[in-house]
Amino acid sequence: MAFQLIFMFAILFFMVPSSNAYWPPSPGYWPSSKFKSMSFYKGFRNLWGPQHQSLDQHALTIWLDRTSGSGFKSVRPFRSGYFGASIKLHPGYTAGVITAFYLSNNEAHPGFHDEVDIEFLGTTFGKPYTLQTNVYIRGSGDGKIIGREMKFHLWFDPTKDFHHYAILWNPKEIIFLVDDVPIRRYPRKSDATFPLRPMWVYGSIWDASSWATEDGKYKADYRYQPFVARYTNFKASGCTAYAPLRCHPVSASPYRSGGLTRQQHFTMRWVQSHHMIYNYCRDIKRDHRLTPECWS
Structure with missing residues (x-):
């Protein structure tokens, strides 16, 4: 009888999934610890929707309702650097709503801009947020912007607590990180496929109801307004557009020359294997003559 109980317990133990079964392995290096946090007003300012923005104890709250959303912008442009913020997302029904943290020079080069995106695509009840990373290079304003989207379902609920999301951009690469876990590396394969102008x-x-949730199937529903996002632990460190040429670009690894360690590479591949849900390079519907980095 005792043997049968032990046998049954062993079966149940292996049948019940571990809560950490899809938690990434340690990257072994934490680049966020190398850059100082700043208060919001030290490095940023309101861009639009000031009446939908408030600051309390170093945390910035912005929200979307039927009348407006809100946005903010760094005071200075950069030509490389580490850019991060700890963000907590709105729970429940958020279809059609985009919460974003990104680099851009759209105001300096309207219709012909570069952009590096971290975007949280809102969702319906019971479904997870999608984190979308994207890179635009000298995009056109006529609807022919070539996106380079990679999408992920995270290994945690981003509405329960703050998590740190970051973009590291230097002349060799762009690396997207979540809680210091690298989830994507976009290398510079050519000048034509890499953003080089200050951002x-x-x-x-x-409100991005036309495309944000299942290609626009579900729209923003303002019965659930306001949709709120909170940002804190701001980091923006690197070479500004006005820094001398001797300013050395930052790195996401211990290597001053850039790149990732073997362990960071392993962790990134693990995340892409277990949590990536879309990769533009694997989309057979895309015209990959426009994205030569996919086959170069």
Whole structure:
């Protein structure tokens, strides 16, 4: 009888999934610890929707309702650097709503801009947020912007607590990180496929009902307004557009030359294997003549 109980317990033990079964392995290096946090007003300012923005104890709250969303922008443009913020997302029904943290020079080069995105695509009840990363290079304003989207379902609920999201951009690569876990590396394969002009850091919440949730199937429902996002632990460190040429670009690894360690690479591949839900390079519907980095 005792043997049968032990046998049954062993079966149940292996049948019940571990809560950490899909938690990434340690990257072994934590680049966020290398850059100082700043208060919101030290490095940023309101861009639009000031009446939908408030600051309390170093945390910035922005929200979207039927009348407006809100956005903010860094005071200075950068030509490389580490840019991060700890963000807590709105729970429940958020279809059609985009919460974003990104780099762009759209205001300096309207219709022909570069952009590096971290975007949280809102969702319906019971379904997880999608984190979308994207890179635009000299995009056109006529609807022919070539996106380079990679999408993920995170290994945690981003509405329960703050988590740190970051973009590291230097002349060799762009690395996207979540709680210091690298989830994507976009290397510079050519000047034509890499953003090289200075960019500002932005954050925003806005209505993108036409495409944000299941290609626009579900729209923003303002019965659930306001949709709220909270940002804190701001980091923006690197070479500004006005820094001398001797300013050395930052790195996401212990290597001053950039790149990732073997352990960071392993962790990134693990995340992409277990949590990535879309990769533009694997989309057979895309015209990959426009994205030569997919086959170069």
